[in-house]
Amino acid sequence: MNKKIDTKINxxxxxxxxxxxxxxxxxxxxxxxxxxxxxxxxxxxITKGVSAIPWEGNPTPRVAxxxxxxxxxxxxxxxxxxxxxxxxxxxxxxxxxxxxVNVCGxxxxxxxxxxxxxxxxxxxxxEINISCPNVKAGALSFGQEPKVVEEITKKIKKEAKQxxxxxxxxxxxxIREIAKAAEAxxxxxxxxxxxxxxxxxxxxxxxxxxxNKTGGLSGPAIHPVAVRMVYDCARTVKIxxxxxGGVESGEDAIELMLAGATAVAVGTSNFYRPDNAIxxxxxxxxVMEKQEVSDIKEFINGVS
Amino acid sequence: MAEQFYETAxxxxxxxxxxxIYKLVLKADKIANSAKAGQFVLxxxxxxxxxxxxxxxICDWDKDNGTITLCYRVTGENTGTREFSSYCENDExxxxxxxxxxxxxxxxxxxxxxxxxxxxxxxxxSKTLTGKKTIALGFREEIFxxxxxxxxxxxxxxxxxxxxxxxxxxxxxxxxxxxxxxEVIYACGPTPMLKAVKEFAAEQSAICYLSLEERMACGIxxxxxxxxxxxxxxxxxxxKNKRVCKEGPVFEAHEIEF
Numbered sequence: 001m002n003k004k005i006d007t008k009i010n011x012x013x014x015x016x017x018x019x020x021x022x023x024x025x026x027x028x029x030x031x032x033x034x035x036x037x038x039x040x041x042x043x044x045x046i047t048k049g050v051s052a053i054p055w056e057g058n059p060t061p062r063v064a065x066x067x068x069x070x071x072x073x074x075x076x077x078x079x080x081x082x083x084x085x086x087x088x089x090x091x092x093x094x095x096x097x098x099x100x101v102n103v104c105g106x107x108x109x110x111x112x113x114x115x116x117x118x119x120x121x122x123x124x125x126x127e128i129n130i131s132c133p134n135v136k137a138g139a140l141s142f143g144q145e146p147k148v149v150e151e152i153t154k155k156i157k158k159e160a161k162q163x164x165x166x167x168x169x170x171x172x173x174x175i176r177e178i179a180k181a182a183e184a185x186x187x188x189x190x191x192x193x194x195x196x197x198x199x200x201x202x203x204x205x206x207x208x209x210x211x212n213k214t215g216g217l218s219g220p221a222i223h224p225v226a227v228r229m230v231y232d233c234a235r236t237v238k239i240x241x242x243x244x245g246g247v248e249s250g251e252d253a254i255e256l257m258l259a260g261a262t263a264v265a266v267g268t269s270n271f272y273r274p275d276n277a278i279x280x281x282x283x284x285x286x287v288m289e290k291q292e293v294s295d296i297k298e299f300i301n302g303v304s
Numbered sequence: 305m306a307e308q309f310y311e312t313a314x315x316x317x318x319x320x321x322x323x324x325i326y327k328l329v330l331k332a333d334k335i336a337n338s339a340k341a342g343q344f345v346l347x348x349x350x351x352x353x354x355x356x357x358x359x360x361x362i363c364d365w366d367k368d369n370g371t372i373t374l375c376y377r378v379t380g381e382n383t384g385t386r387e388f389s390s391y392c393e394n395d396e397x398x399x400x401x402x403x404x405x406x407x408x409x410x411x412x413x414x415x416x417x418x419x420x421x422x423x424x425x426x427x428x429x430s431k432t433l434t435g436k437k438t439i440a441l442g443f444r445e446e447i448f449x450x451x452x453x454x455x456x457x458x459x460x461x462x463x464x465x466x467x468x469x470x471x472x473x474x475x476x477x478x479x480x481x482x483x484x485x486x487e488v489i490y491a492c493g494p495t496p497m498l499k500a501v502k503e504f505a506a507e508q509s510a511i512c513y514l515s516l517e518e519r520m521a522c523g524i525x526x527x528x529x530x531x532x533x534x535x536x537x538x539x540x541x542x543x544k545n546k547r548v549c550k551e552g553p554v555f556e557a558h559e560i561e562f
Contacts, residue, residue: 028526032550035308048528056543061519063529067353070521077528079542219355271521272348272355274310274400 005288006295007281009043009262011240012163012188014124016043016098016263019296020253020281023244023267024049024102024127024167025074026218027277029088030095036274041281044098046191046265047088049129051104052113054080064200064209069219069246070268071198073212076104076129081117093122100165104129108152112159119161126162127242128152131169131194143169143194146181153185163188165242168233170222171197175229176236183237191242191265192233193226219268220246227259234260234301248276250283257299308403308524309334315395316371322448324378325421326389327363333370335362335401341429342492342515342554345374345401346523349384356521357400358384359549361425361492372401375424375449403523404553407513411435412487415510416457417475417501418442419493423449425515426492430456438484442475442497476500486510495562502557512557518548525550533561 007018021044027033030045039045057077064071078084084101092099101123105111115126130143130152142148149166157164166182168175170193182190195216200209226245234241243261246268247253253264269276288296313332321327335345339362346357364373378385391397407429414433418426419442430439430453437457441450444464453459460482466472471481476497485508491501492515505512520530531545535558538546546552546560 026522026527032522032524032526036310048526054542056545057528057531060529060531062531063356063519063521063527065354065356068355070356072521072527072529074528077531077541077543077545079540083542268355268521271527272357273398274522274524 004294005285006297007285009297011242011262012125014098014163018043018281019257019261019263020277020284021046021100021242021263021265022270022277023265024129026267026270029084029092031088031091033270033274037278039092039095039097042097042277043263044100044124045092046100046127047084047092047102048078049076049102049104050078050081050084050114051076051106052081052110052117054078054083059211061209061211064215066198066200066217066219067221069217069221070271071200071210071215071217072195073210073215075212078104081114085117085121089121089123098124100125100127102127102129102167108155111152111156115156115160123162125165125188126156126160127165127167127191128156129167129194131167131171141169141171143167143178144172146177149178149181150185153182153187157186165189165191167194168192169194170225170229170245176232179233179237183239187239189240189242189262190233190237191244193222193229193245196222196225218246220248222246223248223252227255230256230261231259231303247280250280250285250287253280253284254287254299257296258301258303260301262300307338308401309338310398310400311335312396313399315391315393315397317393318389318391320389321375322446325448326376326378328374328376328388328391329371330374330397330399331370332372332399332401335399336365336370336372337367339365339372339402339428340406341432342407342425343402343404344425344553345372345399345403347374347384347388348398348400349387350397351384351387354384354387357523358388359403359520359523362402363424363427364431365428377421400523403549405551407490407515407554409433410488410511413485414438415440415479415486415489417479417489417491417493417497419475419497420444422491422493422497422515422517423453426490427452429490438486440475440479442478442493443470474500476504479504489513491515499562502562505557513554514557514560515553516548516555516560517553520549523549534559535561
């Protein structure tokens with residue numbers, strides 16, 4: 001990126017060299033992408049969700065393509081926090097990049113175990129995944145009930161040694177209520193949106209495209225939903241927002257910042273353009289040059 | 305770790321080799337230079353609503369000319385593969401590869417078994433393996449790439465309908481009737497065929513390498529979509545799942561469970 005422009009942003013007292021992050025679950029722990037992306041150039045890597053013990057995830061097929069997007073039902077397969085700390089985190093610590101660890105669980109105690117294990121490990125922030133549509137506690141995911149969100153946020157904040165980001169689901173009637181609950185619980189930031197629950201049926205076989213039947217929709221198809229929800233939340237809470245959902249280009253990222261995001265995560269597009277996070281950054285710099293914007297923070301909440 | 309390249313390839317030629325089946329030769333120097341038999345590439349459509357790369361096995365490659373040959377079936381109208389079939393010479397397309405582990409090289413009395421579209425990665429394998437080879441190919445109704453395979457070993461062909469002097473039935477039945485024994489077996493094809501090959505190889509106490517297929521998104525081991533069940537806990541995933549795109553697509557038959 002052009003050195004004359006200021007791309008730094010700040011969330012919960014932590015400085016990021018630029019607002020571009022990689023969305024959880026789309027970038028592993030960066031290891032697989034290091035051939036295509038200089039991890040040192042990213043604002044942050046948000047890792048794939050990690051749980052207290054290893055999770056096998058869902059049966060296959062786990063993905064299906066949809067118009068301008070995809071459905072996934074991976075089921076948060078992960079090696080567990082112990083392997084994650086010793087291998088993935090050690091790998092990421094070699095780079096000059098902020099590390100945000102995505103934390104998942106099936107019970108509050110599960111989340112707390114991971115949060116405790118991550119204390120003092122070099123993870124800069126924690127992103128709490130209370131919104132995976134493929135893992136459920138009862139009928140709803142944790143993130144669909146404002147009271148539960150507030151309670152879980154409080155409990156995590158009490159034990160966390162790093163700033164806490166609550167990741168919100170779009171699969172609710174009014175996401176502002178959930179954002180307020182996270183803020184009331186003491187969250188340092190919120191990130192949104194996770195995937196939108198969807199389904200695909202093969203009409204020739206009369207079978208579900210995914211073994212899990214339902215999955216999370218992501219990709220450019222959901223970008224306008226993300227813009228709207230970031231906008232709504234930015235006008236409801238004071239804590240910073242990490243915006244995500246179908247970001248493919250620099251323009252998409254700037255759109256989310258104008259709607260109110262302080263930082264932006266690039267997700268599904270990593271899958272089909274392995275160098276895309278860097279491409280998004282370069283395109284943002286081009287727009288800044290054209291619009292004569294010298295400080296990237298100018299974009300935050302810049303819509304009128 | 306083997307290097308992978310994200311490059312813009314140029315179309316050298318395209319031809320139709322059977323109904324809905326195309327052969328595409330691409331100029332992709334880096335990938336051609338490091339490709340191994342059994343590896344694959346992701347080919348990204350230009351279509352704005354089709355985002356994911358299509359995994360296509362590398363059928364053949366030419367280091368000197370920097371080209372790779374891909375064979376694929378067009379899966380329908382408005383699909384990525386339909387788009388690929390419309391390419392002309394000098395058209396450009398983004399590709400990622402070479403992906404996956406590829407077939408390990410072995411010697412001895414070798415049997416190569418392919419079913420349907422699964423025969424494509426076996427052409428490069430047949431070409432690379434030295435020594436005595438039997439190549440067994442199973443098709444539904446239409447036979448393709450026969451002449452190419454014929455150069456590299458003794459052929460056994462089976463079809464559902466028994467056309468053009470082929471064995472009528474499935475390819476594993478054909479091999480049982482033939483009754484020969486093999487030391488190393490390589491196979492790629494539909495899952496029911498692979499299951500039958502696994503049994504056939506066990507009966508013969510042959511070393512057996514199977515190339516699997518699964519829906520995937522990233523092709524490089526990050527999305528964890530394309531896993532298969534493994535017998536033991538995998539060193540990377542730390543669960544009984546192996547990534548088809550990374551630890552595979554080729555596995556020793558005893559490592560995996562169907």
